[in-house]
Amino acid sequence: MxxxxxxxxxxxxxxxxxxxxxxxxxxxxxxxxxxxxxxxxxxxxxxxxxxxSRAARSLPAGRTFLLGYCLPDDTSPNAALDVFLHHVVSTAARADLEVLLFTQKDLDKVQPYAEILQRGGADGFVLSGIDYNDTRVDFLEQRGIPFACFGRVADESVISVDVDGAAGIQAAVSHLHSLGHERIAFVGWPEGSATGDDRFDGFSTLAIALGLDPQRVVRTLNDFDLARKLVPALLSDHRPSAVVCVSDTVALGVLAGLRDEGLTPGGQIAVTGFDDVPAASLCAPSLTSLRQPMDRVGALLVERLVARLTGEDAPGSELVEPDLIVRESTIGASEAALADESPPTQEGIL
Amino acid sequence: MxxxxxxxxxxxxxxxxxxxxxxxxxxxxxxxxxxxxxxxxxxxxxxxxxxxSRAARSLPAGRTFLLGYCLPDDTSPNAALDVFLHHVVSTAARADLEVLLFTQKDLDKVQPYAEILQRGGADGFVLSGIDYNDTRVDFLEQRGIPFACFGRVADESVISVDVDGAAGIQAAVSHLHSLGHERIAFVGWPEGSATGDDRFDGFSTLAIALGLDPQRVVRTLNDFDLARKLVPALLSDHRPSAVVCVSDTVALGVLAGLRDEGLTPGGQIAVTGFDDVPAASLCAPSLTSLRQPMDRVGALLVERLVARLTGEDAPGSELVEPDLIVRESTIGASEAALADESPPTQEGIL
DNA sequence: ACGGTTTATTGAAGCGTTTCAAGAAACGTT
DNA sequence: AACGTTTCTTGAAACGCTTCAATAAACCGT
The missing domain is CATH 1.10.260.40 (lambda repressor-like DNA-binding domains)
Incomplete structure (x- = not known):
């Protein structure tokens, strides 16, 4: 009525x-x-x-039906933030939960979480951008707040899902090795980041196993121009036939650097990246890369978090394998074009 | 106690x-x-x-202290979703509001908003991806729900902020014209999208004003490969000296297509894009593009929405100008390098 | 048909705020 | 010092739901 x-x-x-x-x-x-x-x-x-009404349910029930997610500040691994969020939100929706978005105001990573908890703002959290000894993990764990991490956490009881960077790099190395490459270099980040170290380990381990030279490693920041300028040094010694890069940003820089040197990437020298950022398919030669299954990661994190919220004991950590996306930068434009049987002209015009 | x-x-x-x-x-x-x-x-x-406690405040106050935002389904204009969201969230936070994220389950664009309203889930909404006659606008307007749109809305009383695509394209054309280009082509999308039509209008208007040939227009979907394959046709007739593209995706395709034809983009033929996606600076030659000020758009939308929620009457529609980011694709690698005075080797290695 | 059990339903007490009419203080005036 | 004002403060009633003890209804065996 x-x-x-x-x-x-x-x-x-x-x-x-x-x-x-x-x-x-x-x-x-x-x-x-x-x-x-x-x-x-x-x-x-x-x-x-x-x-x-959510408000009216929350009050007596003592829960908010909300999951909190803090937008990462650095734009580095946000390549697929939209896909990740999409799956976080829609998986949460299936459990009658909605997602509350927030940001950190200052350098204190923990403060926004503390504030939300004080106001009874969320039932649990999804964290991303986890690094070694993340303060947020300790904070939430101490208070017994349910949460799930995108990234690796030492404590096995914590819900965490991460992309298997080592396996990803190894897929790239195997791919190159099966193509006949024997002199494979690795361009990594400085030591000390969870993601970077993991990816490097993958290279190092497989290089040894395959009898390649595991020392062929150069490190740089995750920057296009720095990576581009590093190429002459990379080629100087005993020129590699393939370069495996820790990220697409670095790989795209290397691609540019190789072209600066008059080389044809994909043809004369193979390059792989990691992350499958949009740019990987928007350049020529397109870049062979490793796609992180952000859909699975997002969904898995929330599924387990929901389970824990419901009282079930969800499994802790899990690794998901990235998918190798083979493009022109490792198989050459000619072979890549084989899949593509279209006449060369008047195409694409509406 | x-x-x-x-x-x-x-x-x-x-x-x-x-x-x-x-x-x-x-x-x-x-x-x-x-x-x-x-x-x-x-x-x-x-x-x-x-x-x-938010829940306890909401109940008697009759408001939720939450702003709703529906994640767009298509990944096209999401280039800077992270930046946009960041500013939406932090601007909202300044007004003691948080952001509730949701998605649409099926093709019905309106349904998720209806559902949230039924459960008293949000005080207002931020909409993005507005196109002609967006059903969400009518729906919310009829119900008197406060909302703000990223995109153009006919009704002047509706809060809407949009990037001035016409002005952006004109900035690109002016840039090229001042560089001496007289034969400028436009690669656009099919007619019928608000964003695409707006950008095309910018080209068309200024081309006439400058006495260029306004007919030099080709249309294609927003797809790298289609754009790439369209290049031969683009060059066939009376070869343009510069190509203005409706988006970076198209522009990057054109760049690749030009290289396929043995031309040097940036040197022999200039290209511009729109959106300044990450790839624009991660390719060689880097792409001159128009950066949408997502920070300003996000902040402005929320500021006005908050004003309206507070009872003040906020101004309706506003256009913000994109920034022309000049890179190698219009001024050539050599000139671009002038800004860059570093030795060519051993750079970037840590 | 009747007590004993099990299964369905309900009344009413919260949950932690806001709000507003009403009461208490302070403040000027005379 | 008493009175009318104005400025502060407060009691208590909502807000819309959950929950749980208590009641009612159905069921079962004899």
């Missing part, structure tokens, strides 16, 4: 001829409700277009 | 020796509170680390 106002549980109860408590039981499935009663209640809900 | 539980307004009231109502008044600045009283209350709040 609501006029302009949203229908309340009381309206539904009246409409169905039952008490508020029964409606609540139907909605939340808490107690046994007889089939006939349940049917009438559901019809009333349908007729009135009822949805429980 | 709370042991493990979060302090409530009652705890603060006790601690300060006042009533709950007074604490509420201090927190919300609703009534006049004497300075001495206010001071004691603030001290108590500080001592206890009190923050009002």
């Amino acid at each position: 609501p006029s302009g106002r949203r229908p309340t549980i009381q309206d539904v109860a009246n409409h169905a001829g039952v008490s508020m408590a029964t409606v609540s039981n139907v909605v939340n499935g808490h107690a046994h409700v007889r089939d006939g009663t349940k049917k009438r209640v559901l019809e009333a809900i349908d007729a009135l277009g009822y949805q429980a | 709370p042991s493990g539980r979060r302090p409530t307004i009652q705890d603060v009231a006790n601690h300060a020796g006042v009533s709950m109502a007074t604490v509420s008044n201090v927190v919300n600045g609703h009534a006049h509170v004497r300075d001495g009283t206010k001071k004691r209350v603030l001290e108590a709040i500080d001592a206890l680390g009190y923050q009002a």
Whole structure:
């Protein structure tokens, strides 16, 4: 019977001829409700277009039906933030949870989480950009707040999903090795980042196993221009036939640097990246890279977090394998074009 | 006096020796509170680390302190989603609002908004990806829900902020014209998208004004490969000396296509894009493009939305100008390098 | 048909705020 | 010092839901 106002549980109860408590039981499935009663209640809900108010549910229930996610400040690994968020949000929705977005104001990584908890703002958190000894992990763990990390955490009981960077790099190295490359160099980041070290380990381990020279390593920041300028030094000694890079940004820089040196990447020298940023397919030669399955990571994190919120004990850490996307930078433009049988002209014009 | 539980307004009231109502008044600045009283209350709040529970505030206040944002489904204009969201969230935070993220489940664009409203889930919405006759706009307007649009809306009273695509393209054309280019072609999208039509209008208008040939237009989907394959046709007739593209994706395709034809983009033929996606600076030659000021757009949208929520009447629509970022694709690698005075070797290695 | 059990349903007490009418203080005036 | 004003402060009623003890209804065996 609501006029302009949203229908309340009381309206539904009246409409169905039952008490508020029964409606609540139907909605939340808490107690046994007889089939006939349940049917009438559901019809009333349908007729009135009822949805429980989140605020009103939260108060007595002591939970917010909200998952918090802090937007990372640095734009580095955000390549697929949209895909990640999309899956976080839609997986959460399946468990009747919504996602609360927030940011950090200053350098204190923990402060925004503390603030949200103080105001009873979320039931749990999804963290990304985890590095060694992340302060947020300790903070949340101490307070017993449920959370799930995109990234590696030492404590096995913490929910964490990470992309297997080592395996990814090894897939790239194997790919190159099977193509006949024996002199494979690695361009990495400075030691000290969880992601960078992991990827380097992958190279190092497989290089030794395959009998390659594991010392052929150069390190640089994750910067296009720095990587570009490093190429002469990379080629100076005993020229590699392939370069495996820790990231697409670095790989794209190397690609540019090789061209500066008059070499044809893909043809004369192979290059691989990591992350499969959009630019990897938007350049020529297109870049062979490793796609992080952000969809799976996002969904997995939330599934496990939901399980833990529900009281089930969810498994802790898990690694997901990135997919090797082979493009022109390792197989050459000619071979890449084989898949592509279209006439050369008047194409693409509408 | 709370042991493990979060302090409530009652705890603060006790601690300060006042009533709950007074604490509420201090927190919300609703009534006049004497300075001495206010001071004691603030001290108590500080001592206890009190923050009002969002759920509990919402219930009697009838608002949620939440702004809703629906993640766009298509990944096309999401280039700077992270920057946009960052500013939306932090601007909202300044007004004591948080951001609720959601997605659409099916093709119905309106449904998720309806659902959130039914459950009293948000006080207002930020919309992006607005196109002609967006159903969401009508829906929200009819219900009197406050919202702000990233994109153009016919109704002037609706809050909308958009990037001036026409002005952006004109900046690119002017740039090229001042460089001496007289034969400038435009590669656009098919007619019918608000963004694409706007950008094309910019070209068309200025081309006429400058006495260029405004007919030198080719249209294609926003796809790298299609754009790449369209280059031979683009060059066939009366070869242009510069190509203005409706987007970076198209421009990068054109760049690749030109190289396929044995031409040197930047040197022999200039190219511009639009959006300044990361790839624009991660390729060689780097791409001259137009950066959309997503920071300003996000902040402006939320500022105005907040004003409207507060009862002030905020101005409706506004256009912000994109920034022309000049790179090698229009001025050539040599000139671009002038800014860059570093020795060519051993650079970038750590 | 009747007590004993199990299963459904409900009344009412919160949950932590806001809000507003009403009461208490302070402040000017005379 | 008493009175009318104005300025502060407060009690208590919502807000819409969950929950749980308590009641009612159905069921079962005899």
